[in-house]
Amino acid sequence: xxxxxxxxxxxxxxxxxxxxxxxxxxxxxxxxxxxxxxxxxxxxxxxxxxxxxxxxxxxxxxxxxxxxxxxxxxxxxxxxxxxxxxxxxxxxxxxxxxxxxxxxxxxxxxxxxxxxxxxxxxxxxxxxxxxxxxxxxxxxxxxxxxxxxxxxxxxxxxxx
Amino acid sequence: xxxxxxxxxxxxxxxxxxxxxxxxxxxxxxxxxxxxxxxxxxxxxxxxxxxxxxxxxxxxxxxxxxxxxxxxxxxxxxxxxxxxxxxxxxxxxxxxxxxxxxxxxxxxxxxxxxxxxxxxxxxxxxxxxxxxxxxxxxxxxxxxxxxxxxxxxxxxxxxx
DNA sequence: CGTGAAATAAAAGAGCC
DNA sequence: GGCTCTTTTATTTCACG
Numbered sequence: 001x002x003x004x005x006x007x008x009x010x011x012x013x014x015x016x017x018x019x020x021x022x023x024x025x026x027x028x029x030x031x032x033x034x035x036x037x038x039x040x041x042x043x044x045x046x047x048x049x050x051x052x053x054x055x056x057x058x059x060x061x062x063x064x065x066x067x068x069x070x071x072x073x074x075x076x077x078x079x080x081x082x083x084x085x086x087x088x089x090x091x092x093x094x095x096x097x098x099x100x101x102x103x104x105x106x107x108x109x110x111x112x113x114x115x116x117x118x119x120x121x122x123x124x125x126x127x128x129x130x131x132x133x134x135x136x137x138x139x140x141x142x143x144x145x146x147x148x149x150x151x152x153x154x155x156x157x158x159x160x
Numbered sequence: 161x162x163x164x165x166x167x168x169x170x171x172x173x174x175x176x177x178x179x180x181x182x183x184x185x186x187x188x189x190x191x192x193x194x195x196x197x198x199x200x201x202x203x204x205x206x207x208x209x210x211x212x213x214x215x216x217x218x219x220x221x222x223x224x225x226x227x228x229x230x231x232x233x234x235x236x237x238x239x240x241x242x243x244x245x246x247x248x249x250x251x252x253x254x255x256x257x258x259x260x261x262x263x264x265x266x267x268x269x270x271x272x273x274x275x276x277x278x279x280x281x282x283x284x285x286x287x288x289x290x291x292x293x294x295x296x297x298x299x300x301x302x303x304x305x306x307x308x309x310x311x312x313x314x315x316x317x318x319x320x
Numbered sequence: 321c322g323t324g325a326a327a328t329a330a331a332a333g334a335g336c337c
Numbered sequence: 338g339g340c341t342c343t344t345t346t347a348t349t350t351c352a353c354g
Contacts, residue, residue, distance in 0.1 A: 141263040147248045154255035
């Protein structure tokens with residue numbers, strides 16, 4: 001068994017910060033059963049190691065006027081590096097695209113796009129998405145209802 | 161023009177907190193061009209109004225040992241409320257399911273599932289997903305490469 | 321890793337523009 | 338609404354066991 005990168009305490013710290021990133025170090029330490037000093041040391045290490053990549057406020061999309069979410073499947077011309085890279089960079093640069101993955105299956109890329117309404121999506125589709133490099137086919141899947149979103153990662157499932 | 165729910169200052173506050181949820185109120189105020197008191201008042205109001213729903217630490221999935229992300233399209237038997245609701249609740253209760261949406265198009269539901277590896281997904285598919293209520297068809301799309309993930313919402317796009 | 325003390329910073333509130 | 342100033346409270350930090 002190689003030295004585990006994350007021990008049980010690290011996982012508890014991460015779980016707590018996923019639930020509430022604004023926990024003070026004192027409260028966090030109490031929650032994970034540690035005193036403040038070593039707790040803060042661990043958090044700093046997790047940040048420096050790139051395990052914690054950011055602390056974000058999660059917003060209600062409807063409340064901020066971004067009521068439309070669309071999952072967009074996109075096929076590109078070919079799969080070679082030059083094509084894929086050009087597409088990737090162009091897609092990632094769009095602020096409306098909040099996630100973009102290369103996936104197996106029907107589509108090559110799966111994008112999650114957030115917009116004000118259908119009219120905004122129509123403009124985006126015509127003016128931007130269809131003009132991305134090497135796009136061959138686009139399939140739009142509109143979100144009708146969000147059952148669960150931006151949930152914390154299931155660190156409990158890692159217990160060995 | 162109805163009273164806008166969010167004015168320009170609110171949007172600047174939200175943008176800053178999406179980028180860094182751990183900003184102190186003093187720093188946040190300086191960044192948005194406000195003094196601390198009104199800035200904190202606005203943040204509290206945004207929290208109470210449900211605009212800010214959570215503050216989360218964002219983790220590197222590979223670094224925590226959750227190297228496999230799968231987008232799973234699921235069709236259910238029928239679309240009536242009883243069926244859809246039963247499915248929804250069962251799916252949302254699974255910790256590995258970090259997002260679940262009712263969508264238009266090919267599938268009825270689109271789930272984002274995070275796991276350790278393919279073996280874990282095989283178990284999940286056989287033991288859990290296929291046994292969810294009213295499931296008719298499952299299509300698994302494996303993430304080969306993550307280009308962009310958990311990006312902040314594009315509040316700039318709301319400027320009228 | 322824990323403890324405790326010292327230094328620092330943050331939040332909260334009152335009164336005013 | 339927002340600003341400033343003051344008070345109160347909490348948090349970070351560090352040296353040592």
